Amino acid sequence: MKxxxxxxxxxxxxAGCGRKEQVVQTANPPESKATNGEVAIPSDSPxxxxxxxxxxxxxxxxxxxxxxxxxxxxxxxxxxxxSLPVAGRVTSVLVHIGDFVEKGxxxxxxxxxxxxxxxxxxxxxEAGVNQAKANVLKxxxxxxxxxxxxxxxxxxxxxxxxxxxxxxxxQSALEQARAGRTHASRRLELFGLKPxxxxxxxxxxxxxxxxxxxxTVVPGEYRNDTTGPVMTIADLRxxxxxxxxxxxxxxxxEVGERLEISLAAYPGETFIGRVKRISxxxxxxxxxxxxxxxxxNPRGKFxxxxxxxxxxxxxxxKGIVVPSGAVLQGEGxxxxxxxxxxxxxxxVSIKLGAKVQEGFAVERGLREGDRVVVDGAMLLKGx
Numbered sequence: 001m002k003x004x005x006x007x008x009x010x011x012x013x014x015a016g017c018g019r020k021e022q023v024v025q026t027a028n029p030p031e032s033k034a035t036n037g038e039v040a041i042p043s044d045s046p047x048x049x050x051x052x053x054x055x056x057x058x059x060x061x062x063x064x065x066x067x068x069x070x071x072x073x074x075x076x077x078x079x080x081x082x083s084l085p086v087a088g089r090v091t092s093v094l095v096h097i098g099d100f101v102e103k104g105x106x107x108x109x110x111x112x113x114x115x116x117x118x119x120x121x122x123x124x125x126e127a128g129v130n131q132a133k134a135n136v137l138k139x140x141x142x143x144x145x146x147x148x149x150x151x152x153x154x155x156x157x158x159x160x161x162x163x164x165x166x167x168x169x170x171q172s173a174l175e176q177a178r179a180g181r182t183h184a185s186r187r188l189e190l191f192g193l194k195p196x197x198x199x200x201x202x203x204x205x206x207x208x209x210x211x212x213x214x215x216t217v218v219p220g221e222y223r224n225d226t227t228g229p230v231m232t233i234a235d236l237r238x239x240x241x242x243x244x245x246x247x248x249x250x251x252x253x254e255v256g257e258r259l260e261i262s263l264a265a266y267p268g269e270t271f272i273g274r275v276k277r278i279s280x281x282x283x284x285x286x287x288x289x290x291x292x293x294x295x296x297n298p299r300g301k302f303x304x305x306x307x308x309x310x311x312x313x314x315x316x317x318k319g320i321v322v323p324s325g326a327v328l329q330g331e332g333x334x335x336x337x338x339x340x341x342x343x344x345x346x347x348v349s350i351k352l353g354a355k356v357q358e359g360f361a362v363e364r365g366l367r368e369g370d371r372v373v374v375d376g377a378m379l380l381k382g383x
Contacts, residue, residue: 038346039380045343051376053339058368059321059358065313066252068291070243070261072306074234075294080207081229085191088112089222091201095231097215101206107231108217110202118187119198125181132174139167210235213304236304239297241273243310244288253278253312259293263308270357271295271302273310320366323359326374327352328381336366337373337380345373345380 041048084090092109095101143163149155185195193200214232217223223230241261245253253259255278261271273293282289293310295302327350328335334352337345350365366372373380 038340038344040344043343047379048343050379051345052374053371054323054326054374055369055371056320056322056362056366057358058318059356065311065354066245066249067309067311068243068245068249068288070241070308070310072263072295072302072304072308073240073242073292074213074236074304075238075240078208078210078235078238080210080233082107082204082207082231082233083229084110084204084223084226086110086112086114086202087222087224087226088114088202090217090219090230092219093215093217095212095215097212099212101209101212101233103207103209104205106203107206107212107233108204110204112202115191115193115200115202116198118184118191118193119196119200122181122184122188122195125177125184128177129174129181132170132177135170136167136174139163139170143167206233208233208235234304236297236300236302239295239302239304240276241293241295241308241310243291243293244283244286245291245310247282247287247289250278250289250291253291257312260311260313261293261295261308262311263302263306265303265306265308266301319353320362320368321356321358321360322350322362322366322372323374326372326377327360328377337377338366339371339373347380 041051088110089112090108091111093107094109095107101107143160143166146155146159146163150157150160188195192203192205210233212231213234215230216228217230241259253275255275257275259273259275261273262269263271273295275291276294277292279290291310322336326336328337330349333349335347335349338348340346348365351363353361353363355361
């Protein structure tokens with residue numbers, strides 16, 4: 001009797017466990033996958049909350065587009081190479097690489113024998129003017145005396161003509177002396193020197209406002225070469241973007257047009273420049289044409305030699321665009337997951353078009369109004 005009761009209790013316990021397991025399975029039905037690749041996820045599944053769906057957008061897609069690598073260059077209209085005006089010894093360099101200098105401010109000081117020679121030439125020219133003035137005064141006095149004698153018939157009229165000729169020559173010599181003095185004074189002025197003071201140092205000033213990019217001289221160095229630059233100053237408030245555009249695409253770009261510029265230093269940002277110059281020749285090796293665009297640089301964030309790319313759109317048309325995160329690369333194809341119904345998704349093979357800022361243009365596979373998975377597509381791929 002006791003044995004029969006034990007069997008009944010064990011049977012009841014096993015039956016209860018079976019019902020509990022059946023209840024759990026009914027409360028959380030499993031995901032199902034159809035033969036056509038569709039995946040159905042229950043509405044109460046935690047996985048569904050990780051999947052985000054958006055409708056594809058109809059946006060402007062470029063049809064004729066030029067994309068080429070580019071780099072930042074110094075604006076050639078805003079760069080100055082500073083050379084020494086005369087040979088001499090550099091006594092001090094007043095700036096460093098990277099410093100900003102204002103136009104007309106001193107950048108280095110120079111001692112030169114040419115400075116004293118210029119002072120001597122000015123003094124000689126001044127003395128020559130004074131001597132010429134004295135000669136003119138004497139010639140004028142002689143002429144007045146000769147005219148007085150001629151009026152009293154004391155000398156021949158020929159003497160008057162000779163005296164007038166002597167005065168004209170003295171006046172001509174005075175004009176030449178004054179011209180020589182002006183030249184000597186002008187040279188002192190160009191050197192920034194005060195007349196009459198020997199031993200002055202020559203100040204070399206910045207020809208433009210900008211930053212010092214190169215410096216090839218140190219204090220105490222003597223330089224005989226007045227042709228080679230000792231310093232390079234550039235105004236970087238505007239820079240140029242240089243790009244080699246393929247010969248087949250140059251017809252799409254004209255001077256004055258806008259260019260979109262992206263730089264490796266600032267990912268995700270786009271800057272706007274204007275085409276300033278297009279080369280008149282084609283590079284025979286690369287079959288490209290040099291295009292240069294001007295880019296405003298008020299904050300100095302664009303630095304010469306930065307690399308990036310240019311983009312010019314000639315024409316656009318309306319097209320379907322999907323975000324980059326929606327596209328999965330499969331075996332030789334690109335796939336997006338399309339929502340067929342709430343919780344039901346199907347993989348669709350698509351043909352991608354041009355890369356646009358919002359993602360990719362889709363040439364085939366989607367229609368306007370389709371809703372695609374933009375985040376969490378990998379969860380469906382592995383389902």
